[in-house]
Amino acid sequence: MTVTTTKNITTLATYTWPQGFYSDGLNAGLREGKKDMGWLYSEVPAAAAGVYTTNQFQAAPTKLTKQTIEATHHLQAMIMNSANANSCTGVQGAQNAALMQAWTAQKLGIAPELVGVASTGIIGEQLPMGVIEAGLDHLQLTKNDAVTTAILTTDLHPKTISIQFELDGQTVTMSGFAKGSGMIHPNMATMLGFVTTDAQITGDQLQKLLSQEVDETFNQITVDGDTSTNDMVVVLANGMANNQTLTPDQEDYDTFVAAFHQVLSFLAQSIAQDGEGASKLVETDVIGALNHDEAQMVAKAIVGSNLVKAAIFGEDPNWGRLMGAIGQTDAHVDVDHVSIWFNGLLIVKNSQAALFDAAEMKASLGESVVKIKVDLNSGEGTGQAWGCDLTYQYVKINAAYHS
Structure with missing residues (x-):
């Protein structure tokens, strides 16, 4: 089979x-x-x-x-x-x-x-x-x-x-x-x-x-x-x-x-x-980057941000943490026209909050896979990265790890 x-x-x-x-x-x-x-x-x-x-x-x-x-x-x-x-x-x-x-x-x-x-x-x-x-x-x-x-x-x-x-x-x-x-x-x-x-x-x-x-x-x-x-x-x-x-x-x-x-x-x-203590897979797709390398950089910065990972664990649509992660990179960004989606739900348009249904967003972030899409509005480059949420269990595992 x-x-x-x-x-x-x-x-x-x-x-x-x-x-x-x-x-x-x-x-x-x-x-x-x-x-x-x-x-x-x-x-x-x-x-x-x-x-x-x-x-x-x-x-x-x-x-x-x-x-x-x-x-x-x-x-x-x-x-x-x-x-x-x-x-x-x-x-x-x-x-x-x-x-x-x-x-x-x-x-x-x-x-x-x-x-x-x-x-x-x-x-x-x-x-x-x-x-x-x-x-x-x-x-x-x-x-x-x-x-x-x-x-x-x-x-x-x-x-x-x-x-x-x-x-x-x-x-x-x-x-x-x-x-x-x-x-x-x-x-x-x-x-x-x-x-x-x-x-x-x-x-x-x-x-x-x-x-x-x-x-x-x-x-x-x-x-x-x-x-x-x-x-x-x-x-x-x-x-x-x-x-x-x-x-x-x-x-x-x-x-x-x-x-x-x-x-x-x-x-x-x-x-x-299967990250230690993880409860969710986080997949980030970046579009509209100047080139592929910059898209890859931004995607990995997002999934690597402890603040983003903690927000995903808490099922909190705190998109400001994503903006912070993006802004810390050297990638070209149209800072006035960035868009962000969580599991297909638009949450940021033109670098400002978009209207969304809070209950629908909360339910979406409770799923085992959270897909983040970011449009940098600076070119045709695309990139992708994967990570996980940051949970209490991660700290527990590593605090007790033998050394």
């Missing part, structure tokens, strides 16, 4: 690994009662691409994976854990990340240079390597989706999507999963995100496409304005669908790009919606 079909791209009802990919996840003992370690593996080396946090305190596994992918743009496996970020852990942390890479390669019978490492969790603590080694001994090559829960921290649920489409007459599968709930203000990608596909494309081309698409998806979400030390998204394409190697001049390339965008966009929005 399928859920949706868009532009010849079918969204599958259940998470499905592309041809040649295997995975597993388990509780290794890094935390109690939850899966905390997993891996994914391709039968053959896959073209690989990645983007990584811009935080200056980049974690050891993030550094190692970046170096590994940039060397050849190929990977065959990813080993990952939650509960411990292996960040700000010095020389020992770097050695531990390298050990995870080497041990995984040894168990799978592949070169260490084909293994990436990803960690997430508490910052500043050394990994208990005995627990990691024992966990590796129990990981299997299966088709289950346990790895999608093994990477979660404060997330309420996994973020997963699987789609299918045709390239060169061959059925291609693309599946993505991600974690992210707090410390979400990416300047590259998401907290941890992984996309696998059996399409055939070179690593260099995949890297170019990923870098482009991240700016339109993951870089346009924010939960709390904090950028993690461990953010990364990695894409693997093993070519086992046997399509012709994709290049930008092929007719099917646009289909692949559309599919890739759908997966990344879905994961990005899922992360925003």
